[in-house]
Structures are given as C-alpha cells and as structure tokens.
Amino acid sequence: MPPSPSRPRPLALVYRGPASEPGCPEAVAELLRASSWSLDVEYVGPREARDLSAESLAQAVLYAQPGGGExxxxxxxxxxxxxxxxxxxxxxxxxxxxxxxxxxxxxxPGFGLLPGDSDQYISSPGASITGEEDTVTTVRWRGARRQVFFQDGPFFDLDPGRGPAHVLAVYDNGLPAALVAPHGRGAVGVVGPHPEATPDWFGDAGMRPLEPAAADLGLDLLDELMRA
Known part of the structure; x- marks a missing residue:
C-alpha cells in the first residue's frame, strides 16, 4: 500500500552514468515519479550527488537499472x-x-538476481523481430495484446528449479517479456521492452508515439514489484 502523506517518502534510486544512455534514466525516473507510491526519486552514479554504494542503497526501498548500450x-x-x-x-x-x-x-554477465538468466529476444526461436534497430513489439500483458517500444531487449529464461516467478507479459513466441520474482527477502522486476519510453524516443526513431502509450504497463510492473 502506498505510504500515507504523514510518513516519510520512500527513496527510489535510479542509476545514471556510463552504463546507461542519455534519456533512459530520465524516462525511468519520470515513470517512478508518476506512480502511486509517493517515491522520492534520486539518481546514483559516478557523477551524481549519490554514488552507487551499499551506503546509498541502505537508504532506499528500490534500485532501478535503466536501458543503455552493450x-x-x-x-x-x-x-x-x-x-x-x-x-x-x-x-x-x-x-x-x-x-x-x-x-x-x-x-x-550480471547481478545474478533472477531464477534463471536473460538472453537476446531477437535471437530466440520464432522471434518476430530479428534486427537491432529501434522498433515496436507486441506483447501479451496479463493476457491483453499491447505494443511497446523495443531496443534489442531480453527475454527471461526461467529455471523452475530455482524458485517461482510471476510472468506479467510474454512475447509473440511465448517467451517471458516481463516478470517479478523473489530474491532472498527482496524481489526483482524486469521487462525486456521499454514501457517507460517517452514520445521523443519515437520521434528520434522516425516513428509515431503509441496510442495508447505503454506507461501503464511500467506502472503495473512497479506495483507488482513493490507488493511482492
């Protein structure tokens, strides 16, 4: 349940630095600030007021890793x-x-937080997108077909023997595109496409913004993660 106005606002940290690309951290921060969780959103990174460290994370309830490059x-x-x-x-x-x-x-490589691993969707069997260019993909999110901005995102290769996962969305070939899973006493929420994409992303890629936009899917993922 979101905090009451009388309680301190929970801190969410968004990485911004050389492991991201301009526009990606800002879009994630915008999504988090639009949520119902009354989050106090700050950036962490080598050129930010807060560095990514155990001390910074200890003050937060959520750490967000945005899109980026290789x-x-x-x-x-x-x-x-x-x-x-x-x-x-x-x-x-x-x-x-x-x-x-x-x-x-x-x-x-990675943080090793999933009950399984992540892999490249465009190289998976039956993928409808096979190139690395910016485009739009269709996923089935909680059973409903939705279009989402896509930049060579991952699918999630789950190992049932390593714990449960709640799959929120699948690609057209049935592979997980978004999920929430426990990790220790916490939880991880991940999505391959970009529901947080802002209208300028589409313009930069020579596409018209989606109608409806997919931000509600990102908020759904956040809600599921915070309640996990």
Whole structure:
C-alpha cells in the first residue's frame, strides 16, 4: 500500500552514468515519479550527488537499472557494485530493470538476481523481430495484446528449479517479456521492452508515439514489484 502523506517518502534510486544512455534514466525516473507510491526519486552514479554504494542503497526501498548500450560494456562499469546490489535485494530491497537493466538482472554477465538468466529476444526461436534497430513489439500483458517500444531487449529464461516467478507479459513466441520474482527477502522486476519510453524516443526513431502509450504497463510492473 502506498505510504500515507504523514510518513516519510520512500527513496527510489535510479542509476545514471556510463552504463546507461542519455534519456533512459530520465524516462525511468519520470515513470517512478508518476506512480502511486509517493517515491522520492534520486539518481546514483559516478557523477551524481549519490554514488552507487551499499551506503546509498541502505537508504532506499528500490534500485532501478535503466536501458543503455552493450551488456559487456555496462557490466564492466558495474561489476564492482555487484555485491552491494545483490546484498540490497537479498536483504529486502527491490530491483527494477528495463531492457539493459533486465539483461543485467541475469548472470552471464550480471547481478545474478533472477531464477534463471536473460538472453537476446531477437535471437530466440520464432522471434518476430530479428534486427537491432529501434522498433515496436507486441506483447501479451496479463493476457491483453499491447505494443511497446523495443531496443534489442531480453527475454527471461526461467529455471523452475530455482524458485517461482510471476510472468506479467510474454512475447509473440511465448517467451517471458516481463516478470517479478523473489530474491532472498527482496524481489526483482524486469521487462525486456521499454514501457517507460517517452514520445521523443519515437520521434528520434522516425516513428509515431503509441496510442495508447505503454506507461501503464511500467506502472503495473512497479506495483507488482513493490507488493511482492
């Protein structure tokens, strides 16, 4: 349940730095601020007022990893923070990953938070998108077909023997596109496409913005994660 106005606003941290790309952290922060959870949203990163550290995470209820560039490059920038992020989630925190943040929730390489791993959707059997260009993909979110901005995002390869997961959305080939799963005393929520994408993303890619926009899907994922 969202906090009452008399209680301190819970802190959500959004990574912004060399393991992300301009516009991605800001879109995630905008989504979080639009939620019903009355979150106090701040950025963490090497050039921010807060660094990504165990001390910063200890003050937060949620850590969000936005989209970005190449997985290997991003992981090199974040590798030293893996123990802090894993400890944060394992002791009760929430991890929210979009696209690259979904890849990083896996383990080859990544934070190792999922009951399984993440992999490239465009290389999966039966994928309707096979190129890395910005586009729109159709997912089935809670059974309803919805279109979402897509930038070579992951699917999530679940191992039933490693714990439960609540799959919120699947791609057209049936592979998980968004889910929430427990990790220790905390939880992880990830999505392969970009429900947080703002209208300028579409314009930059030569596309018209979606009608309806998909921000409600990102808020749904956040709600499911915060209640997990």
């Amino acid at each position: 997985l290997e490059h991003a992981y090199r920038k974040l590798r030293r923070h893996v123990p802090a992020v894993r400890s944060f989630v394992g002791t009760g925190g929430r991890y929210l990953g979009f696209c690259l943040g979904g890849y990083l929730a896996g383990e080859t």
